[in-house]
Amino acid sequence: MQTTPRHLTGRIVNLQHFCVDDGPGIRTTVFFKGCPLRCRWCHNPESQALSKxxxxxxxxxxxxxxxxxxxxxxxxxxxxxxxxxxxxxxxxxxxxxxxxxxxxxxxxGRDCSIDEIMEELLSDRVFYETSGGGVTLSGGEPTMQPDFAMGLLSACKAEGLHTCIETCAYCQTETIVALSPLTDLFLVDWKLTDDDLHKSFTGVSNALIVENLEKLCELGSSVILRCPLIPEVNLERGHLDGIAAIANRLKNITAIDLEPYHPMGIGKTVALGKRPSYENPDFLDTVLADDARAYLQDIVNIPVSIR
Ligand code: SF4
Ligand code: SF4
Structure with missing residues (x-):
């Protein structure tokens, strides 16, 4: 495999220390800039555009x-x-x-080299070692900058660090194949089971995402499904049944994380000079989130948690 030069730069939103929701243990998360999806409820709209x-x-x-x-x-x-x-x-x-x-x-948006980011990531090594944590690439969408993502993960593996990618999995399958041996755990979003609704609410079909989830299963990569719970979009039993169908079919999916809607993205969308396309100002009712978790837990054999 060709080695990615350490001076290669990528564009990130920021780097966040002491994260506890982006994989096991205490982690440092690198938020990439740029995403191919346009989820109407997006919690991080500042990471959608690749441009600064x-x-x-x-x-x-x-x-x-x-x-x-x-x-x-x-x-x-x-x-x-x-x-x-x-x-x-x-x-x-x-x-x-x-x-x-x-x-x-x-x-x-700032452009950083792999070396610059590694210096910051390694300053947290003691926290990774004491907590069983590591490094997570998130975004935005790490696979939008595949060479940079691969270079960072290779550098992390060379240092013996545990690696995760949080991804929408809407990318070329060859990218997924290349990332697989460098990634200890994939956190893959599954947003909507009905493809027409998926297109309507995210801008793209979910067919490629299914294909890439199947490829990860074939490769034996560990996957946690991450499912946002969005009022009036995907709380129906039909979608929850769809999550269960995927989790029960693909044996490398080890857990399901449910992510209740919060309205923090609205103010950031306005601050970017854009018009929010989903303007619900309320956090998801915890009763609805608990109901969804309990329903799912009854129909799958892996842990279902609320994040
Ligand atoms: S508005 Fe700010 S960022 Fe834009 S051109 Fe002027 S100084 Fe630069
Ligand atoms: S006018 Fe407003 S945005 Fe401009 S520098 Fe002053 S406080 Fe900041």
């Missing part, structure tokens, strides 16, 4: 004007209506972000 972006939080803006002074592209202006960010002028240089003393502007 600027987020503007109007509730934090004090109208100081520092951003307008520094931007040479006319991106910011202060008018009688307040502060305006003209995204058609913005070239996403990020100059204004550092000038805003109130945290109203945030740049999303």
């Amino acid at each position: 972006e600027i987020m503007y939080f109007s509730d934090r803006c004090r109208l100081c004007g520092s951003c307008a002074c520094v931007c040479t592209h006319g991106g910011h202006s202060l008018t009688a209506e307040g502060h305006l960010l003209d995204r058609s002028r913005c070239v996403r240089c990020g100059e204004c972000v550092g000038r805003c003393a109130f945290g109203a502007l945030e740049g999303v």
Whole structure:
């Protein structure tokens, strides 16, 4: 296999330390930028576009004007209506972000080399070793930057670290095959069983995802299914039966994690200058989440948990 050069760069949103929900033990999670899906309820909309972006939080803006002074592209202006960010002028240089003393502007997306990221990941080694943890690639979607993902995982394996990928599995099957020997555990999303609904709510068919789940089974890779619970989208018994059918058919699926909807993505979507396409402001009722868990647990032979 060809070795990925350690100076290869990839684009990430951020790197998060001490994560306990992204695989076993204490983990450091690398959030990749870019995703091929457009789930309407997305919890991390800042990771969807591969391009760098600027987020503007109007509730934090004090109208100081520092951003307008520094931007040479006319991106910011202060008018009688307040502060305006003209995204058609913005070239996403990020100059204004550092000038805003109130945290109203945030740049999303930075390019890092494998070496740079490894230095940060290895600083947490003691936590991995004492907790049985490791490194997780998440996003966004790690398979959108396959060479970078493979390079990072190879570097982690060379250091003896446990590796996970959180993925929507909507990628070329050859990418899944290449990632398999480098990944100790796949956390694969399963969002909607009905393919028409899947297309409508995520923008793509789930056929390739099924194909890749089957390939992971053939390769003997360990998989945990991760299923978001979204009100008025996928709480029906038909979808829960669909989750069970996959879990009972593919013997390498070792657990099911249910992820109840939360509305945190809405404010971030607005801050990105986009219109939310799913505007439910309420957290999923815990009774509904518990019902779904109990129903599923009765029809599968693997643990079902709520994350
Ligand atoms: S990111 Fe750069 S171009 Fe865009 S608004 Fe800020 S300073 Fe202007
Ligand atoms: S620098 Fe920040 S607080 Fe000041 S006007 Fe610009 S966005 Fe608002």
